[in-house]
Amino acid sequence: MKNISLLLSALFLITGIAGCSNGNDSDASSDDGRIDVAVTTTFLDDMVEIIDGNADAFDTELIIPAGEDPHVYQPKASNLKTIVDSDLLFYQGLNFEGRMADVLTDGIPVAEDFDSSVLETQEEGETDPHFWFNIELYKQAMTIVENELSAAAPEHEEAFQSNLDNYFDELDALDAYVRERISExxxxxxxxxxxxxxxxxxxxxxxxxxxxxxxxxxxxxxxxxxxxxxxxxxxxxxxxxxxxxxxxxxxxxxxxxxxxxxxxxxxxxxxxxxxxxxxxxxxxxxxxxxxxxxxxxxxxxxxxxxxx
Incomplete structure (x- = not known):
């Protein structure tokens, strides 16, 4: 997010790396012309990789490493620089990345616009953020990501849509596999x-x-x-x-x-x-x-x- 909020600027000053986020900095975009994408989670990283495919239009940076717990992950100074230097920032939302909320405000939350009727909630009103275990909701999230990637690299829109369609076929096969196995x-x-x-x-x-x-x-x-x-x-x-x-x-x-x-x-x-x-x-x-x-x-x- 090249025009990130004043909050992030303050955080950079606090962490001693102010100035690194200048949009004209040579580190602010990939040297090979690819679009810089930051994603908070491994699920989003996988989505972008699938949609991008052989187009290789994006240089994706994962913020929360594989195996780490996003619920309690504290962003590091290097993560803040990644966010500032990115052209696109995807996060899951629904308070999944709870301790990072203040630094994600300029990003795209892939789950925030789901129909509330399909979201799991507790009696206290808290919403379950683990939507990826519903394959149909995962498809919806991927569609949101694909739309944003196509807007950023419209010359690859047809390839992105084809990659998504092919992957949805794989997800349909996965759903059938899950149903067959659980029947055991x-x-x-x-x-x-x-x-x-x-x-x-x-x-x-x-x-x-x-x-x-x-x-x-x-x-x-x-x-x-x-x-x-x-x-x-x-x-x-x-x-x-x-x-x-x-x-x-x-x-x-x-x-x-x-x-x-x-x-x-x-x-x-x-x-x-x-x-x-x-x-x-x-x-x-x-x-x-x-x-x-x-x-x-x-x-x-x-x-x-x-x-x-």
Whole structure:
């Protein structure tokens, strides 16, 4: 955002890098003529890469690294410079990047204009930001991104639309795969327990019952009462497995396992480095979840193999 707000200018002064954001600076655009795009999350990074394809019209900079928790990520000075130097800035919105809100005001929030009727909410009115587990909502977000990229590089609009259409075919195949795999789990065993409430859209789309001791954000409090209530569900429903997430502390699930054990029950904690669920971030390069489709297939395969 070449004309970023006064707030960012103040932040640069505070961090000692004032002056780096000059729109005429040689670092402010790619030397090869590509358009500079900043994205907050790995999901958005994957979207831009898919849409851009072989056109290679954009130089994309990821702000929150793979494996980091966007709910609690604190922007660094280098991130602020990336934001200022960008021609386009995409962020997810719905308070997903909660601690970055003040520095994203000039960006494009891909989820803010979704129809409120399709968004998951809690009784307190808080909106669930984890829309990417609803494949149809993910398509809507990608369409928003494609429209903005086409406006920035209209000479590639036809290629971008073709890339998007082809990818939507892959997403339709993914949806069919998910439905087929979940059908392998007996109806009474389709109960997913994770550290925080990130899988509500998955629940609605594929008829899973989801529970978590923590709310939509990993910043929310985890009370002893919520831990105990979750343990009650495990015991009452005779749940075989509970799942760790790649961006959360595994101790929470281990604590649940200990409580269940103390009550005479057993439950398996699924969460080694290779089978933890991806929730708030895609995986690092080379991991099975380093793309959106790879992430989704990994999660579903892991859930099905441990609950069926």
């Amino acid at each position: 789990i007996p109806a009474e065993s389709r109960i997913l327990i994770t550290p925080h409430d990130a899988f509500g859209y998955l629940s609605t789309a594929y008829d899973l019952d989801v529970h978590a001791p923590q709310g939509f954000s990993t910043e929310s409090e985890v009370s002893n009462n919520m831990i105990s209530r979750t343990a009650d569900i495990i015991m009452e429903q005779n749940i075989k497995a509970i799942f760790v997430e790649t961006t959360t502390n595994p101790d929470q699930m281990k604590r649940l396992e200990e409580i269940v054990s103390s009550r005479g029950g057993t439950v398996n904690v699924v969460g080694s480095s290779k089978d933890a669920l991806y929730s708030d971030s895609l995986g690092e390069a080379g991991e099975p979840g380093d793309t959106y489709i790879g992430m989704y297939r990994h999660n579903i395969d892991t859930i099905v193999e441990n609950l069926k």
